[in-house]
Structures are given as C-alpha cells and as structure tokens.
Amino acid sequence: MYDVIIVGGGAAGFYASIQIAEHAPQLKIAIFERGKTVLSKVKVSGGGRCNVTHGEFSAHDLVTNYPRGQKELLGPFHTYAPGDVMSFFEERRVPLKIEADGRVFPQSNSSQTIIDCLVGEAERLGIKVLKNSAVKQFNKNENGEGWQITTMNKHYQCKKMLLATGSNPKIWRQLEALGHTIVPPVPSLFTFNINDERIAGIQGISTYATAEVPPKKIFSSKIGVKLRSIPKEEPVLRSEGPVLITHWGLSGPAILKLSAWGANILHDYHYVFRVNINWTPEYTTGSMELLLREIKEVEAKKTVLRTNAVDIPRRLWTNLVKASGIEKDLKWADLTKEKLQNLAEQLTACSFRVEGKSTFKEEFVTAGGVDLKEINFKTFGSKIHPNLYFAGEIINVDAITGGFNFQNAWTGAYIAAKAIALE
Structure with a gap:
C-alpha cells in the first residue's frame, strides 16, 4: 500500500515525486516506469544537452509559446515559473546557463547531469522506483476514495495517483473508460519534407525568413504556378524566424512554430x-521589384548570378536566380522585366509543395490528451475523480521548441505535488 503512486518515470513523474516527498516526508511514494530506463526523453532533449526550460520570466509572455494551454497555464505560471525551476536545480548543485536565444541548459552541456540530479534526489528521499x-x-478501489493499480502480475493500492505518462494511448483509453474526454492526439513539432531543386544540395544553410501556409483551396500541384495569378488571401498560418534547409526539406524555428500552431490544420x-x-522579410514582392530595378541601374555590367543583391546566403541566392530562369552569364543590363519579376517572387514569395x-530530432511531441476543461489548474487534479492528478504531456498542452514543454511538465508536477502533499 502506497500513499501516492506516480505512473510514468519521466521528467514530470520524478519532479512530482521529489516535491511530494519534500512537502510531506511521511508519505510512501512509488514511481511506476514501463521501460527499462527512466527519464529517457530527458536524455535526448536538446541534442543530449537537455533544454531544461526557457529564460522567460513573465507569465504573460511565457504562455504565448503554447498553442494549446495558453489560457489555462497563466495562473500556474504565476505560481511556479522558469525561475523556480532554475533555483531547484542550482540549489542541488546543477549550475545552469541561459543561452542567447533564451534556452536554458546545464553548464555541463550534458543531459546526464539533470538525470543524475533527479534520480539522486529520489533515492535520497526514499522514493521507490519500479x-x-x-x-x-x-x-477506483472498493471504498471509492483511492486507487487499485495492476501491472503485469501484481496489484497495488494507493490513496492518490498522479499520471505523468506523456502521450500514451493505452492510458488515455483507460481514462476514457473512466469518463474523461481525450482530445485525439496529432503530431506537433515536426519538419517539412520538400523535394525541390531550389533547396537541393544546400543543406545546412539557415537564414531569417517568414513562412506562411495559404488556404488549401488555392493550392496547385504545379510548383511553377505564377503566384501573381492566384488571388491574394490571408494565410491560415504564419511565423517568422530562422529557416533551416535540410537534406529532406525545411526545418528551423520558423517551421517548427508553424508545425506547432498548425498541428491540427496540417x-x-x-x-x-x-x-x-x-527569404527577405523586410521586403514585399513589389518593394523587391523596385530594389532590383535600382540594382539593375547601378550594377548594369555585372552578372546577376554573381551579384548577391540581398542579405541571404550566396548558395541560396544562386539557386533562386537559376529558378527565375536567369542564365549564369546574364548581366543586369540585359535582365528582362519578366525575369526581374520572377526573381522578386522567388525572393519574397517562394512557394514550396x-x-x-519528419520528427524534429528525437523530440516527438503531440497535441492532444486529457481535455483541459476536465482539469482543475489550481491543483492539476481531475474534476471527475478525486485523488487523481495529471502532469506533463498527458494533458492537451504542448509548446513550441525551446524548453517550454519541459516547463509545462515542471509546473504541473510542482502544483500537483503540492496539492497531493497538503490536501
């Protein structure tokens, strides 16, 4: 018989168990992990460095990074935020650093540092890890107040249960059987697969750009379709930031933002x-045409291909010039109006199918999970069943990349732990 059983040996599960034990040392706590190892997602996070959280210390600004959960997390982030998480680790001799883009990592640059801290604290506090x-x-157990949990060959009893199982369809099905609503899961945080000569052979290039997904009804299967022949409509999705060209297509923060905010649409x-x-967000197609005309006057004797007229990587400029139908020896003076317009479009409205x-690195994130209307965000407890709590990605909350998904896990775990310990 345990006082608390936590299902899931990931970031949220370990963090909650430590917080419960510290708030209520008398409680008997166990973590149930289905795999052979614990904290496997922490291990691969941030390319093996573990992007612990993000250095965003305003709750109002922090929630803007959550396509699902933005409204619900505002109160919890006022209670427990990135600064609190950073203090937790630094008080346990895990120094952290905030990088230029706001992401927070251990100074060791190794996720093992975070794993060792969490596992060591659980051992120190006498938490059983199965x-x-x-x-x-x-x-529910016979008196309806606690829980009976069945593993492969054993039955366990507990007074309170916290589910921190991430995106686990089997757990979601059991919750549905108990009356909870599960929002169907769909992938979030993914890169785009594109086979296109304009980005072929230049993988590794990253440049600041805007990315937009237009309404599907105006899509065409012909990649070469003239954009100016298509009626201008507001995009269904838009983001801005670095775009990375990869072997398989496009990635980078701007693309990952699109994938997160557009998880259901896509x-x-x-x-x-x-x-x-x-590729040149400070210009529209019209203003780019004007710029190119000025360059045509000034650089008349130079070839277009060798004159990188805008602030984008040279290899990308070369590919876009070729895609505009401009021969490698063509001089600016001989550039026709049509080819100049083609180049302006390739630079400012480059359309890819x-x-x-593809999954972003090893960080598979899903939108979907326990319906947020059925959770009390003052306790992260179920509104349907007493003594049932949630933390992490099991609920319908997800975020863009940058440490925000971990912050949801830490915050939910802390608030649920406090409620479990003190109620």
Missing part, C-alpha cells in the same frame, strides 16, 4: 500543402 512496471489497468491536410517563404513530415 522499472519494467507497465500499468495494465487502474480503477493533420487535416494530411501533411500535403504549400508553404510560402519570404510539402509532401509529408
């Missing part, structure tokens, strides 16, 4: 759609 203990079933599109990239997606 590996290879996949939960097959959980139900799922409905079956991941076949168009994305329009403005996306056919599929």
Whole structure:
C-alpha cells in the first residue's frame, strides 16, 4: 500500500515525486516506469544537452509559446515559473546557463547531469522506483476514495495517483473508460519534407525568413504556378524566424512554430500543402521589384548570378536566380522585366509543395490528451475523480521548441505535488 503512486518515470513523474516527498516526508511514494530506463526523453532533449526550460520570466509572455494551454497555464505560471525551476536545480548543485536565444541548459552541456540530479534526489528521499512496471489497468478501489493499480502480475493500492505518462494511448483509453474526454492526439513539432531543386544540395544553410501556409483551396500541384495569378488571401498560418534547409526539406524555428500552431490544420491536410517563404522579410514582392530595378541601374555590367543583391546566403541566392530562369552569364543590363519579376517572387514569395513530415530530432511531441476543461489548474487534479492528478504531456498542452514543454511538465508536477502533499 502506497500513499501516492506516480505512473510514468519521466521528467514530470520524478519532479512530482521529489516535491511530494519534500512537502510531506511521511508519505510512501512509488514511481511506476514501463521501460527499462527512466527519464529517457530527458536524455535526448536538446541534442543530449537537455533544454531544461526557457529564460522567460513573465507569465504573460511565457504562455504565448503554447498553442494549446495558453489560457489555462497563466495562473500556474504565476505560481511556479522558469525561475523556480532554475533555483531547484542550482540549489542541488546543477549550475545552469541561459543561452542567447533564451534556452536554458546545464553548464555541463550534458543531459546526464539533470538525470543524475533527479534520480539522486529520489533515492535520497526514499522514493521507490519500479522499472519494467507497465500499468495494465487502474480503477477506483472498493471504498471509492483511492486507487487499485495492476501491472503485469501484481496489484497495488494507493490513496492518490498522479499520471505523468506523456502521450500514451493505452492510458488515455483507460481514462476514457473512466469518463474523461481525450482530445485525439496529432503530431506537433515536426519538419517539412520538400523535394525541390531550389533547396537541393544546400543543406545546412539557415537564414531569417517568414513562412506562411495559404488556404488549401488555392493550392496547385504545379510548383511553377505564377503566384501573381492566384488571388491574394490571408494565410491560415504564419511565423517568422530562422529557416533551416535540410537534406529532406525545411526545418528551423520558423517551421517548427508553424508545425506547432498548425498541428491540427496540417493533420487535416494530411501533411500535403504549400508553404510560402519570404527569404527577405523586410521586403514585399513589389518593394523587391523596385530594389532590383535600382540594382539593375547601378550594377548594369555585372552578372546577376554573381551579384548577391540581398542579405541571404550566396548558395541560396544562386539557386533562386537559376529558378527565375536567369542564365549564369546574364548581366543586369540585359535582365528582362519578366525575369526581374520572377526573381522578386522567388525572393519574397517562394512557394514550396510539402509532401509529408519528419520528427524534429528525437523530440516527438503531440497535441492532444486529457481535455483541459476536465482539469482543475489550481491543483492539476481531475474534476471527475478525486485523488487523481495529471502532469506533463498527458494533458492537451504542448509548446513550441525551446524548453517550454519541459516547463509545462515542471509546473504541473510542482502544483500537483503540492496539492497531493497538503490536501
């Protein structure tokens, strides 16, 4: 018999167990982990460095990074925010650093530092960690106040249960059987698969750009379609930031933002759609035409290909010039009006056909989970069943990349732990 059983040996599960034990040392606590190892997602986070959180200390600004959960997390972030998480680790001799883009990492640049801290604290506080203990079933116990949990060959009793199982369809199905609503999961945080000569052979290039997904009804299967022949409509998705050209297509913060905010829309599109990239966000197509005309006057004797007229990587400029139908020896003086317009469009409204997606590194994130209307965000407890709590990605909250998904896990774990310990 345990006082508290936490299902899930990830970031939220360990953090909650430590907080419960510190607030209420008398409680008997166990973590049930289905795998052979714990904290596996922490291990691969941030390319093995563990992007612990983000150095955003305003709750109002912090919530803007959550496509789902923005409204619900405002109160919790006023209670427990990135500064609190940073203090937690630094008080336990894990120095952290805030990088230029706001991401927070251990100074060791190793996720193992975070794992060792969490595992060491759990051991110090006497928390039982049961590996290879996949939960097959959980139900209310006979008196209706606690829980009976069944693993492969054992039954356990507990007074309170916290589910920190991430995106686990089996757990979601059991919650549905108990009356909870599960928002169907769809992928979030993914890169775009694109096969296009304009970005072929120049992988590794990153440049600041805007990315827009137009309404699907104006999509065309012909990549070369003239954008000016298509009626201008507001994009369904838009983001701005670095765009990274990869072997398989496009990635980088701007693309990942689109994938997160558009998780449901792009799922409905079956991941076949168009994305329009403005490689020079300070210009529209019209203002770019004016700039190119000025350059034509000034650089008349130079070849277009060798004159990188705007602030983008040279190899990208070369590919876009070729895509505009401009021969390698053509001089600015001989540039026709049509080819100048083509180049302006390639620079400011470069349309790509996306056919599929790829997981961003090893960080698989989903939108979906326990309906937020059924959670009390003052305790992260179920509104349907007493003594049932949630933390982490099991609920319908997800964020863009940068440490924000971990922050949701830490905050939910802390608030649920405090409620469990003090109620």
